[in-house]
Amino acid sequence: MRVRLLAAVLATVALARPAPAQLDPEPKTPTLWRVVLKAKPHPLLSPSFREQLKRDALAALQPAMGPLGTVEVIDLGEVPRDKWEPLWQQFDDKGFSALDAPRDLTGAKTHFLALEYRDGQYHLEARQHDGFAGLASPVVRRQSVRAPELVGRTAGLMLDRDFGPTGSFDATPGKVDAVKVALRGGQLGALGDRVVKVGDVFAVSQVFKTQRPAPPPVRTATGKIIAAPPGSVPPPALSATLRPFTLLRVIEVNKDGTVRCGVLTLYQNPFPAATNLVGYRCMKLGTVDAPLTVRLVTSNPADQKSTGQATVRATEAGFGTPPDPKDRFTFRDGLFRSERSLANVACVTVTHGGRSVPFPVPVLGPEPVNLPFEINPELERKAENLRGLVAAAARVADARNAQTICFEATAALIEKKKNADALARARGGFQAADAADKGIADDLARIKESPDASPELVRSIERQLAALRQFNVQLAAHVKTLEAVVARENDPTIAAREVQAEALVTRITLLLGRGDVDEAINAYDLLVTLLPENAEVKARRDKLKADWAPKSDAHAKARDYLLKKWAAVATVPDFRDSLPDLGRAVEECKKVGDKYTLRKLLTVFTAAGVKLNDLVAPLDPNADADRKLAADAKAVAAALAALEVQITEFVDAK
Structure with missing residues (x-):
């Protein structure tokens, strides 16, 4: 069964499993700090004005970076959109919330600067995403100035304030009071107070090895890219998630490019082992000395009015310090406010009904x-179990997506007559999927032992695992075929034409398995040219062309909608509104027996799941509009999962 759960939310808590640290701290690697400018069109924001702003920002930032890296300022208005990186496109489409979505690590730090002129002022907003730690700045910085000559200086100060040095560290499961962090580029020069000093605060990310191939390399600060050797399998991509309510506070800066940090955390076990976990990274936050305001949030709306019954206090000294009246917050208008300023970090303790929960909070x-504080502790236990299930669902969906990419990459390499490379890619994909299958199955078995495990979600994950295994059986068969092709390719007694024909047959099989009929027909044309005397090959090609030809105008429109229009849907409301048309188009294809289009649609569903995850990740559960979008996304995911079951049964029917 080819069924992938279209999870609407990605969990940030992984399930426990030992894993060795494998992260390179890159102590001698300079940082590439990209400032990406997006200016809203206005006569005063002319190309010459933006060019001056770029020069001013570069002049303000590069000297302070010193040997730690290179600053690059990019004006989106000067770069064709088809040359934009995916993160730039997502920022342009969604704004700063796009930075919250999980993404593969690239190593580059990208700082977005939005500029607008209105009401007689230049308005600037800035926020960064670090591609080494996989973290975004927690807040969007905002400044406004009236004088045009101050725009560049103001932008430089805003950006510099949030420049976050990053680092890597190893940690063993269990209670940990301190860790040693190796800073990226920490051995390139002296670490002055501007880079890091005692009292600075770092956010923490968990870094996981995925089943996807790593994205193309972003050039280093020196402009150098080391190409992978021919025939090599792309390394697995790394992805990072924020370790919530876990902070590092610097207590010692060392000359060897490392810092010793105390650990402030909500958890008894702040750095748990987990499946595919390869280590931890961190990024310095732009903290301040200021009062703190907090809002307690419950999952049950009925309990929200009771949050004022809790007691909130905070201190910078750490958890476990004796209560002091000056540390207590006052409650007003649904918010708790501190009576004094807190420097860099607040160790917040929330108490209700004899239960106290510690929250380390950066002061920003x-x-x-x-x-998040549940007045009802039972809800908290259930929420933890649900997060584990959603994390498992996300991992198996990730493995299925990687498997799809592997099929595509293998077929593309065969088309280029790189059969040895195709074999290496297929082997790597098979091994990755097999490892993912075993790890997820073990984790799911543990989750099912809980009485709170959702039967519906468990069944969905089990169906996805079954699909993963089924396609890995197919991939194993392709590996054997390619092994034979490569062996014959290296045999001087076998004609090259015969080997090429075998490779084309393998490519056609891969393409038809995914519903890529147009490409399969093109491959058949090459095969017919190669074997003009083979009547059977011609007959198979002609039959495929006849089967693929639209059976009616309605059928042609349904296919076009499924593979072009619906595949381009990009918002939650559009997904929701598309469901009736999607269902009708699927029924039209089923009516005429068009399994190829529906087989291709199954691969499109994988991309739809990724889109939904990206759309839901930045939503605020406390905003009414965002809660509505999250509910719509959940309903869409359920509808697509049910439709996928129907499509799978149809295309698999003999």
Whole structure:
């Protein structure tokens, strides 16, 4: 069964499993800091004005970077959109919330600067995403100035404030009071107070090895890219998720490019082992000395009004310090406010009904900070189990997506007559899927032992695992075929034409398995040219062309909708509104027996799941509009999963 759960939310808590640290701290690697400018069109924001802004920002930032890296300022208005990187496109489409979505690590730090002129002022907003630690700045910085000559200087100060040095560290499961962090580029020069000093605060990310191939390399600060050797399998991509409510506070700066940090955390076990976990990274935050405002958030709306019954206090000294009246927050208008300023970090303790929960919170500015606190502890236990299930669902969906990419890459390499490379790619994909299958199956078995495990979600994950295994059986068969092709290719007694024909047959099989009929017909044309005397090959090609030809105008429109229009849907409301048309188009294809289009649609569903995850990840559960979008996304995911079951049964029917 080819069924992938279209999870609407990605969990950030992984299930326990030992894994060795494998992260390179890159102590001698300079940082590439990209400032990406997006200016809203206005006569005063002319190309010459933006060019001056770029020069001013570069002049303000590069000297301070010193040997730690290179600053590059990019004006989106000067770069054709088809040359934009995916993160730039997502920022242009969604704004700063796009930075919250999980993504593969690239190593580059990208700092977005939005500029707009209105009401007689230049308005600037800035936020960064670090591609080494996989973390985004927690807040969007905002400044406004009236004088045009101050725009560049203001932008430089905003960006510099949030420049976050990053690092890597190893940690063993269990209670940990301190860790040693190796800073990226820490051995390139002296670490002055501007880079890091005692009292600075770092956010923490868990870094996981995925089943996807790593993205194309972003050039280093020196402009150098080391190409992979021919025939090599792309390394697995690394992805990072924020370790919530776990902070590092610097207590010692060393001359060898490392810092010793105390650990402030919500958890008894702040750095648990987990499946595919390869280590931890961190990024310094732009903290301040200021009062703190917090909002307690519950999963049950009925309990939200009771949050004022809790007691909130905070201190910079750490958890476990004796209560002091000056540390207590006052409650007003649904918010808890500190009576004094807190420097860099607040060790917040929330108490209700004899239960106390510690929350380490970075002090970043006046905006309220949401703290998840259940008045009913039973809800908290159930939420933890659900997060584990959603994490498993996300991992198996990731493995299925990687498997799809492997099929595509293998077929493309065969088309280029790189059969040895295709074999290496197929082998790597098979091994990755097999490892993912075993790890997820073990984790799922543990989750099912809980009485809170959702039967529906468990069944969905089990169906996905079955699909993963089924396609890995097919991939194993392709590996054997390619092994034979490569062996014959290296045999001087066998004609090259015969080997090429075998490779084309393998490519056709791969393409038809995914529903890529047009490409399969093109491959058949090459095979017919190669074997003009083979009547059977011609007959198979002609039959495929006849089967693929639209059976009616309605059928042609249904196919076009499924593979072009629906594949381009990009928002939650559009997904929701598309469901009736999607269902009708699927029924039209089923009516005429068009299994190829529906087989291709199954691969499109994988991309739809990724889109939904990206759309839901940045939503605020406390905003009514965002809660509505999240509910719509959940309904869409359920509808697509049910439709996928129907399509799979249809295309698999003999």
